[in-house]
Amino acid sequence: MLKLQNVQTFYGNIQALKDVTIQISEGEIVSLIGSNGAGKSTTLMAICGIVPPRSGEILFMGQPITHMEPDRIVSLGICQVPEGRRIFPHLSVLENLDMGAFLRKDRSQIKRDMEYLFELFPLLAQRRHQAGGTLSGGEQQMLAISRALMARPKLLLLDEPSLGLAPLIVKRTFEIVRKINTENKTTIFLVEQNANLALKVAARGYVMENGRITLTDSSENLLANEGVKKAYLGF
Amino acid sequence: MDYFLGLFLGGLTRGSIYALIALGYTMVYGIIELINFAHGEIYMIGAFTALIVISVLTLMGMNTIAILVIAGVIAVVYSSAYGYTLEKIAYKPLRAAPRLSALISAIGMSLFLQNYVLLAQTSDFLPFPNLVPDFEFMEPYAHIIGSAEIVILITTAIVMILLTILIKFTNIGKAMRAASQDKTMALLVGINVNRVISFTFVVGSATAAIGGVLIASHIGMINFYIGFIAGIKAFVAAVLGGIGSIPGAVLGGFVLGWTESFATGYISSDYEDVFAFLFLVLILIFRPQGILGRSDKHKA
Ligand SMILES: Nc1ncnc2c1ncn2[C@@H]1O[C@H](COP(=O)(O)OP(=O)(O)O)[C@@H](O)[C@H]1O
Ligand SMILES: [Mg+2]
Numbered sequence: 001m002l003k004l005q006n007v008q009t010f011y012g013n014i015q016a017l018k019d020v021t022i023q024i025s026e027g028e029i030v031s032l033i034g035s036n037g038a039g040k041s042t043t044l045m046a047i048c049g050i051v052p053p054r055s056g057e058i059l060f061m062g063q064p065i066t067h068m069e070p071d072r073i074v075s076l077g078i079c080q081v082p083e084g085r086r087i088f089p090h091l092s093v094l095e096n097l098d099m100g101a102f103l104r105k106d107r108s109q110i111k112r113d114m115e116y117l118f119e120l121f122p123l124l125a126q127r128r129h130q131a132g133g134t135l136s137g138g139e140q141q142m143l144a145i146s147r148a149l150m151a152r153p154k155l156l157l158l159d160e161p162s163l164g165l166a167p168l169i170v171k172r173t174f175e176i177v178r179k180i181n182t183e184n185k186t187t188i189f190l191v192e193q194n195a196n197l198a199l200k201v202a203a204r205g206y207v208m209e210n211g212r213i214t215l216t217d218s219s220e221n222l223l224a225n226e227g228v229k230k231a232y233l234g235f
Numbered sequence: 236m237d238y239f240l241g242l243f244l245g246g247l248t249r250g251s252i253y254a255l256i257a258l259g260y261t262m263v264y265g266i267i268e269l270i271n272f273a274h275g276e277i278y279m280i281g282a283f284t285a286l287i288v289i290s291v292l293t294l295m296g297m298n299t300i301a302i303l304v305i306a307g308v309i310a311v312v313y314s315s316a317y318g319y320t321l322e323k324i325a326y327k328p329l330r331a332a333p334r335l336s337a338l339i340s341a342i343g344m345s346l347f348l349q350n351y352v353l354l355a356q357t358s359d360f361l362p363f364p365n366l367v368p369d370f371e372f373m374e375p376y377a378h379i380i381g382s383a384e385i386v387i388l389i390t391t392a393i394v395m396i397l398l399t400i401l402i403k404f405t406n407i408g409k410a411m412r413a414a415s416q417d418k419t420m421a422l423l424v425g426i427n428v429n430r431v432i433s434f435t436f437v438v439g440s441a442t443a444a445i446g447g448v449l450i451a452s453h454i455g456m457i458n459f460y461i462g463f464i465a466g467i468k469a470f471v472a473a474v475l476g477g478i479g480s481i482p483g484a485v486l487g488g489f490v491l492g493w494t495e496s497f498a499t500g501y502i503s504s505d506y507e508d509v510f511a512f513l514f515l516v517l518i519l520i521f522r523p524q525g526i527l528g529r530s531d532k533h534k535a
Contacts, residue, residue: 079424088416
């Protein structure tokens with residue numbers, strides 16, 4: 001479904017991604033783990049067309065999207081919940097969700113999707129007229145995921161969804177990620193520093209160090225790998 | 236009392252013109268954090284366009300109100316085209332450059348457009364016909380407020396209401412707000428941010444052109460330089476209200492209009508233009524975010 005081939009990305013003269021090759025099939029949950037500054041967020045921004053690669057190729061369902069405009073990429077069905085969630089702080093919860101559905105035209109279906117999400121997250125329904133910036137971290141997380149789902153993505157990119165959240169909310173988030181994957185058949189690419197969590201929900205994963213993919217294997221094998229244990233699992 | 240009321244309404248009229256122009260500054264700043272110094276010139280071009288259209292239509296012997304409306308519409312279209320082009324050639328290529336570059340480009344465009352009109356038209360003041368007839372029903376109040384001022388107030392009110400609806404309830408309006416809060420996130424939900432920026436310039440130019448036509452017909456003459464002083468005052472209004480805030484621009488316009496009006500009425504008209512700058516200095520010292528401005532706006 002998604003294929004990155006020898007992708008190289010630069011910020012000015014600094015190379016952030018070196019020869020990155022990643023492949024994700026339809027219906028999978030795949031994780032990308034690595035420490036802070038490894039290049040995980042840059043990988044997602046490259047896929048979304050925010051930081052286009054200098055060389056290499058990105059294919060989505062066989063179509064090259066390497067140098068496509070971000071809005072075209074969204075319209076093909078790729079959506080990202082970025083690091084830090086980036087809720088529009090002065091837009092209401094409803095307006096944030098509207099923005100998630102920005103490229104859709106099917107009004108009645110949009111309304112139904114919104115009702116569905118409000119059922120899933122009753123707290124959001126209660127706060128629908130409140131500004132996004134006034135929500136708690138956990139509520140913002142639910143809103144960020146809902147906003148992405150409003151676009152009905154085929155591929156959902158999640159950047160460190162566990163970051164800065166209470167354990168209970170992290171647990172809930174990962175339950176929802178699993179639910180989205182099984183119920184909506186949405187393919188998920190999950191970026192995490194918390195390797196333990198990520199490898200439990202994903203079937204397989206990639207390890208990134210200094211802008212390079214250094215290892216890829218099934219989650220089971222990665223969890224058992226001595227190097228991964230030392231570097232990312234804390235024992 | 237009538238004197239006070241007269242000054243109050245005069246200030247309101249003046250302030251609503253400042254507000255119409257200030258809206259363009261504040262909307263553009265809200266979305267690309269650039270003070271568009273050429274904005275006053277867009278307003279001036281609106282006034283010139285209207286004058287040319289009016290001259291032609293008057294020769295054809297049309298009804299004056301119809302002339303004013305047609306001239307207004309053409310001025311709006313023309314100014315919007317200038318605003319759109321201005322952004323595309325002078326600001327868009329500098330989007331990734333340091334902010335000072337875009338600012339210098341803005342000042343350059345301002346000077347360029349002034350001199351372009353100076354050469355293409357004239358350096359003299361040109362008379363601008365007053366096309367608003369004295370309404371009969373206004374006669375009892377004529378010592379407080381004139382018909383032209385009523386037309387200005389009503390037009391401004393309509394423009395503000397339409398703009399509020401546009402920004403609060405339409406998809407493009409929500410996209411404008413989203414892009415001004417977080418451009419990367421706006422891209423990630425599929426908003427074409429370049430298009431939103433162009434649209435912002437078009438809307439801001441349109442309101443400036445409406446202001447230009449209204450004030451020109453009220454004051455009765457124009458030249459290539461009118462955009463400069465009106466632009467500075469509208470800029471003060473925008474900063475006063477809190478640059479980036481749309482209600483702030485309107486409030487700032489009114490506050491500046493009233494101050495000028497009362498100061499001229501009760502103190503002396505010699506100092507009329509001083510107040511705008513006095514305000515600018517005071518606000519920058521004591522409340523740099525303006526009356527309604529948000530100091531938290533510029534996060535990552
Ligand atoms: N906007 C940027 N400008 C310059 N350098 C950046 C930018 N964003 C990230 N970087 C650099 O690129 C590298 C990878 O960053 P990032 O992709 O955010 O890592 P991760 O998400 O794995 O923590 C880091 O060295 C970081 O400092
Ligand atoms: Mg990151």
